[in-house]
Amino acid sequence: MTKIGRPFSEACDKAAKSCPKCGRIFRLRDVPFQSLGRFAKRKFCSRHCASSGPPAANPETFWAKLTRRENGCWEWPGRKYPNGYGRIWRGGRDVRTHRYAYLLAKGPIPEGLMILHSCDNRPCCNPDHLRAGTAKENREDAISRGRVRGVIDRSDPRIFIGTLKTAAETMGVSPATIHRIRKAGGT
Numbered sequence: 001m002t003k004i005g006r007p008f009s010e011a012c013d014k015a016a017k018s019c020p021k022c023g024r025i026f027r028l029r030d031v032p033f034q035s036l037g038r039f040a041k042r043k044f045c046s047r048h049c050a051s052s053g054p055p056a057a058n059p060e061t062f063w064a065k066l067t068r069r070e071n072g073c074w075e076w077p078g079r080k081y082p083n084g085y086g087r088i089w090r091g092g093r094d095v096r097t098h099r100y101a102y103l104l105a106k107g108p109i110p111e112g113l114m115i116l117h118s119c120d121n122r123p124c125c126n127p128d129h130l131r132a133g134t135a136k137e138n139r140e141d142a143i144s145r146g147r148v149r150g151v152i153d154r155s156d157p158r159i160f161i162g163t164l165k166t167a168a169e170t171m172g173v174s175p176a177t178i179h180r181i182r183k184a185g186g187t
Contacts, residue, residue: 015027015028015036015039016028017039017042017043017045019043019044019045019046019049020043020044024045026045026046059104062088062097062100062101062104063104065077065078066125071119071121072119072126072128072129073119073121073123073124073126073129074101074124074125074126075121075123075124075125076088076097076123076124076125077123078097080123081096083122084122084123085097085098085122085123086098086122086123086125088100096115097123097125098115098117098122098123098124098125098130099115100125101125101126101127101130102115102127102130102132104127105127105130106127106130109132110132112134113132113133113134114132114133114134114135114138115130115131115132115133116130116131116132116133116137116138116141117129117130118130118131120145120147154181156171158170158171159171159178159181159182160182164178164179164182
């Protein structure tokens with residue numbers, strides 16, 4: 001009668017590791033039908049430990065990873081969200097790196113506030129370029145610096161000069177947007 005499973009070998013019986021997340025000792029024999037080669041590549045004891053993210057790195061490691069630019073920005077070279085903001089795993093979830101940098105350098109983020117960049121560089125984590133502010137301040141800042149296309153200041157007098165087409169080209173929006181603002185009377 002043939003036995004199904006891993007053939008007997010002393011190396012298989014002695015293969016054991018410590019999970020870097022929870023510290024539990026796990027062995028090759030704990031998982032049926034796992035080869036010694038596959039076990040050698042495994043880092044965590046379970047899927048739960050593997051999916052809950054890496055252990056939190058210390059702040060010195062975070063600061064050391066930043067790339068210092070001539071313009072004064074300290075850019076995050078690692079993972080980024082699709083919109084360009086840096087991301088790092090902390091406390092069991094992804095956190096934006098500029099928020100983490102603010103937390104390390106200046107303390108907790110005040111309730112209901114966002115962290116705003118003065119440099120318009122999304123991966124920048126330089127605490128001198130970061131400040132807490134409201135969503136309204138962030139939006140006004142984006143409009144005044146021209147970072148947001150299609151959003152305009154309704155009190156801008158250029159909306160009411162010339163034809164819909166010329167005003168729209170000047171403001172960088174569609175003629176329909178200018179028409180709606182004029183119809184509503186501005187502000």
